[in-house]
Amino acid sequence: MHTLIDAGVNLTSTQFEAERDAIVTRATSQGVESMLLIGCDLQSSEHSLALAKQYGQYATAGVHPHDAKDVPDDFIAQLRNLAAQDRVVAIGECGLDFNRDYSPRPVQQLICGVQLELAQALDMPVYLHERDAFDTFSAMLDEFSLRGVLHCFTGDKRALRHYLDYGLMIGLTGWLCDERRGETLRELVRYIPEDRILLETDAPFLLPRTLKPKPKSRRNEPAYLPEIAHHVAALKDISVSQLAQQTCDNFRTLFLAKGITG
Incomplete structure (x- = not known):
């Protein structure tokens, strides 16, 4: 069996409420x-931290573009x-989500921008979301010098090239196991260097079809x-073992280089 790291789990989801230990x-x-x-959002960030402590895992803290409209004044x-x-x-x-627009776009940009500022000030990685907002989002990123991951990448070749040139890692999910929506992503995987890939389920979403x-x-x-690792390894024409080792190394390089205590 190969050792893997899941670089994106929504363990706070109510879908997991009754069986987190089993998960x-x-x-x-x-x-x-x-x-x-x-x-x-702030509540799920606090909850994720509590669960990370409980289960010996790691957490992010931030506000998704969907929730940008609801932040309190002191959220930063x-x-x-x-x-x-x-x-x-x-x-x-x-990040920015111009696909669903659950928050007004100017509010999304404001709330994303101050989080990017915070990450740069703290010298912390960013965990980024972008849907149908590449032009605006890439222009925002270019104002900062950040390291991080483009979570659940589903963009096109132009976006991939920009994010790689910027220095980001690319999060790959079960989206590429979807015969309907994943064709473009499957074609693009070959362009992603092995040392820039993170594997993530985005559970409970994106069940590999x-x-x-x-x-x-x-x-x-x-x-x-x-299941995701198997498909990525096949697309990269490398062994699952090699992919597993590389993506675990990538995760540690990005998120754990400064060490974790507690």
Whole structure:
């Protein structure tokens, strides 16, 4: 069995409410040694941190563009406090989402921008989200010097080239296991250097459609990360073992280089 790290889990999701212990246990049984628990607003960031401490995992702290319209006035001060906690290793999930527009675009840009400023000031990685907002988002990024990951990348070749040139890692999910939506991403995987790939489930979302048998719950979970690793390794024409080692190294380089205590 190969050791893997899931670089994106929404463990705070209510879909996991009744069985988080079992979710973590099943992940461990499939070789998933560590997980990065995603914060999408202040409440879920605090919850992700608590779960990271409980299960010996890692967490992000940030405000997703969907939630940008609801932040309190002191949200950056609260984020700064969260970021100082052991096991919080990145600012985010933050970015722009012009696909669903759950928050007004100017508000998204404002709330994303101050989080990018915070990450740069704290010298922390960023955990980034971008949907149908490449031109605006790339222009924003270019105002900063940041390291991080483009979480759940689903963009085109132009976007991929820009994010790689910027220095970001690229998060790959079960999206590439989707025969309907994943064709472009499958074609682009060959252009991503091995030392820039992170593997993530984005559980409970994006259940790999290639998974057999399909779970009755129709819900994704970290234990299914090997399915994604198998497909990425095949697309890169490398062994799963090599991919697993490289992506674990990539995760540690990006998020753990400064060390974690507690």
